[in-house]
Amino acid sequence: MNALVVEPGHAGSACITDVSIREEGVPVRVLEVGVCGTDREITHGLFGVAPDGEDRLVLGHEMIGVVERDGHGFARGDLVTATVRRSCGRCPACAQGSPDGCLTGDYLERGITRLHGFARELVGEDPAQLVAVPFELREIGVLVEPAADCVRALRHASAIGGRLPREVRRALVTGAGTIGTIVTCLLRLDGVEVVTASLEPSSPVVEATGAEYVATTRLSELGRFDLVVECAGDAHLTAAALRLLDRSGVACILGIDGRDQTVPVDGRTLGVDFVLENRVLFGSVNARRGDWDAAVSTLDSVRRRWPGALESLVALRVPLDRFDEALAFRGGKAALVLSE
Ligand SMILES: [Zn+2]
Ligand SMILES: [Zn+2]
Known part of the structure; x- marks a missing residue:
């Protein structure tokens, strides 16, 4: 064959x-x-x-x-x-x-x-x-298959976040490809307020879910988030998103960025805010059967x-x-x- x-x-x-x-x-x-x-x-x-x-x-x-x-x-x-x-x-x-x-x-x-x-x-x-x-x-x-990976990432984010009493009210998703779009849908389904940031000019599917769609150049204007999911495969976006986490905030990296590069990370964000505000950064790959x-x-x-959204x-x-x-x-x- x-x-x-x-x-x-x-x-x-x-x-x-x-x-x-x-x-x-x-x-x-x-x-x-x-x-x-x-x-x-x-x-x-x-x-x-x-x-x-x-x-x-x-x-x-x-x-x-x-x-x-x-x-x-x-x-x-x-x-x-x-x-x-x-x-x-x-x-x-x-x-x-x-x-x-x-x-x-x-x-x-x-x-x-x-x-x-x-x-x-x-x-x-x-x-x-x-x-x-x-x-x-x-x-x-x-x-x-991609949805199982997204379900797994959000399951881990909630297990990690769940070590402290907190609520996920506002989430940032970076990237609006297949993974970013599915993560946006899953979070919107749970009633989370979602901002999805991407380089692309628009995404009808993301907008259909009621998520706010913004350019990644506007990240610094968006306020703080309880959850960030990096789906663009851009380590610079991960580094930038670290500053956007709220108290007890959790950031998950789902996108792979294999470029050989050095990424600048704000020293006080990592050295002070991550400690004093109990923030977490973690990566997630693959899925288990239940996912x-x-x-x-x-x-x-x-x-x-959202009929027709995923089909498109x-x-x-x-x-x-x-x-x-x-x-x-x-x-x-x-x-x-x-x-x-
Ligand atoms: Zn794949
Ligand atoms: Zn094994």
Whole structure:
């Protein structure tokens, strides 16, 4: 079958090729695979590891598909997605069902690290890693993976913030790409007043949720926030946001910024305000099983609350052989269509 493969570490090696991969479990016919910055980095040779003993990796970790055959608690025709990160098999976090907090770093990740991804026609998947998706979410199925990461980040922010009596009334989200938009939706769903800051001139989806949309150049005029979520992948924005935290404020970094650079941080903010005001900065990656289930139900709530908003976020659909267009696309989520 055709698959989108790369040679990890080799920029420009992405191509469509015929692969044969033997996998046990539930046969899933892939409908669509979303692409994101991680896929872009892998195709640029900056990231990604092939499965042991192989030199190529099938890309794709944001999948929506259909179960091909009854069994393992699933029925033919069921809509499903699948988790990305899998247990290292030997650490307490993985043993407790939280490979998102793996302590060894020897985890596997579909389409990223030592495990073939979903950008191919057929996948055999471990039933324990499959996540049922209602048919109403078919059009936005590729958003479940990024949404699970957002749900996880906000769960951690509330666990960390929850060590003190406090309320999250006002939040700043930097970045209005897929992640920033989903985080904005989740916070608005919870009734939080949200300011979303981005370089882009406007975002109809963000505005539909009632969040205030501002240019990142205006950060210093926005007052203080109980929660900041950095989704733009810009370490300068993280540094700037540290000054905007209110008492007991929590800042979460979700966007990756791999540039080799030095970022200026205000000394008194870090040396005084962070101490005297109990502020926290933390990073978040990936998601555990419960976050995936929560992501499905939360996306459904967002879809009901703001009909059409998330659907418009999946802004480009192209067949597998036009993967270059999907990887270059910046106007929302791009998806590769593998079957109808
Ligand atoms: Zn992704
Ligand atoms: Zn582990």
